[in-house]
Amino acid sequence: GAVVSQxxxxxxxxxxxxxxxxxxxxxxxxTTMFWYRQFPKQSLMLMATSNEGSxxxxxxxxxxxKFLINHASLTLSxxxxxxxxxxxxxFYICSARPPQLGEQYFGPGTRLTVT
Amino acid sequence: QKEVEQDPGPLSVPxxxxxxxxxxxxxxxxxxxxxxxxxxxxxxxxxMYTYSSGNKxxxxxxxQVDKSSKYISLFIRDxxxxxxxxxxxxxxxxxxxxxxxxxxxxxxxx
Numbered sequence: 001g002a003v004v005s006q007x008x009x010x011x012x013x014x015x016x017x018x019x020x021x022x023x024x025x026x027x028x029x030x031t032t033m034f035w036y037r038q039f040p041k042q043s044l045m046l047m048a049t050s051n052e053g054s055x056x057x058x059x060x061x062x063x064x065x066k067f068l069i070n071h072a073s074l075t076l077s078x079x080x081x082x083x084x085x086x087x088x089x090x091f092y093i094c095s096a097r098p099p100q101l102g103e104q105y106f107g108p109g110t111r112l113t114v115t
Numbered sequence: 116q117k118e119v120e121q122d123p124g125p126l127s128v129p130x131x132x133x134x135x136x137x138x139x140x141x142x143x144x145x146x147x148x149x150x151x152x153x154x155x156x157x158x159x160x161x162x163m164y165t166y167s168s169g170n171k172x173x174x175x176x177x178x179q180v181d182k183s184s185k186y187i188s189l190f191i192r193d194x195x196x197x198x199x200x201x202x203x204x205x206x207x208x209x210x211x212x213x214x215x216x217x218x219x220x221x222x223x224x225x
Contacts, residue, residue, distance in 0.1 A: 006158070032211065043203065043217045044159070093158045102147030102166060102210040106158035 002028050004096050006107035013084055013114055021079045021110045023094030029074035030096035034104060035067075038091045050077050084114040118142055121204055121216025130225050134191040138204035138216045141185065145206040145214075148180050150189045153201045153218070162202075163189060194223045 003026040013019050023033060031052050036044040048064075050056040050071035058064045066088075068080040077096075081088055091111050095104040121138045128134055136150075146167050151159035163178035165171050165187075171178045177190040187206070191198055204216040 004158075034213070044215050046213075049211070091156070095158075097210055102207060103149050103161060103164040104205075104210075104213060105161055106151070109156070109158040111156065 002096070002098055002105040004094065004105050004107040006094055006110050008110060009108060010111040011113070013112070015085055015114055016083055018080055018082045019084055019112060021081075021092055021094075021112075023077045023079070023096070023107050025075045025096040025098075025105075028096070028098045030077075031074065031099050032097045033071055033077040034095045034097075035069060035077070035079050036093045036095065038093060038109075040091075044093065047079075081112065084112070086114045088112065089114045118214040119204060119206060119216045122219055123217050125220040125222060127222045127224060128194055130194060130196060130223055132194050132223075134194050134198070134221060134223075136189040136191075136202050136204075136219050136221070138187050138206075139185055140187070140206055140214070142206075142208070142214075143182070143185065144208045147207040147210055148178070148187050149205040149207075149213075150176075150178055150187075151203040151205060152198075153203060155200075159203055196223045196225050198223050 005024045007022045035047045047062045048056045048058045056069035071077040093109040095106040097104040148165045150163040153159040168182045175192045179188045199222045201218040203218045207213045
């Protein structure tokens with residue numbers, strides 16, 4: 001099956017700093033990647049859809065200046081949480097969709113704690 | 116009305132039982148249907164993927180899609196404690212936008 005990795009798996013940062021999370025598709029090229037946020041015992045909340053070489057499409061209510069997404073290559077997308085605050089603490093999960101297929105594969109997630 | 120409805124449970128069954136998980140949906144244009152398993156503090160893992168209608172079987176897992184009723188199911192046979200997780204259904208029209216159920220929490224008791 002298709003494999004998606006995320007790095008780091010967990011990170012603790014101080015309020016006001018920025019954090020970058022990497023998402024890589026290891027054995028396929030992904031023209032489309034997705035970024036989700038998940039709170040405890042809740043379902044996935046789509047933050048944005050990124051397409052290689054173009055700007056990400058953000059969901060309503062997601063601040064694009066705060067959550068910077070870069071999909072610079074067919075195997076790598078990054079999410080940067082800028083000027084992080086404690087309310088940004090959450091579980092962030094990326095996924096990637098192989099071209100010409102209808103399903104998406106998820107990374108293992110990144111747990112962000114902002115102190 | 117939500118695009119996808121899923122009973123959140125929790126569902127608790129004895130080991131060896133047959134588990135039935137279900138989702139209903141409202142958009143008749145959905146044609147890609149997925150079931151994911153998510154363990155606590157992990158990313159969802161794709162279990163089953165079905166295109167259009169019909170059944171698909173993989174080991175102890177069977178996925179069914181009934182497009183006329185807008186209803187999908189996941190059956191787990193001979194359930195094991197390791198099956199204890201949250202199960203998410205997901206669906207899509209084109210593969211560019213996905214709609215998820217809220218997830219059903221399953222516990223298999225040894």
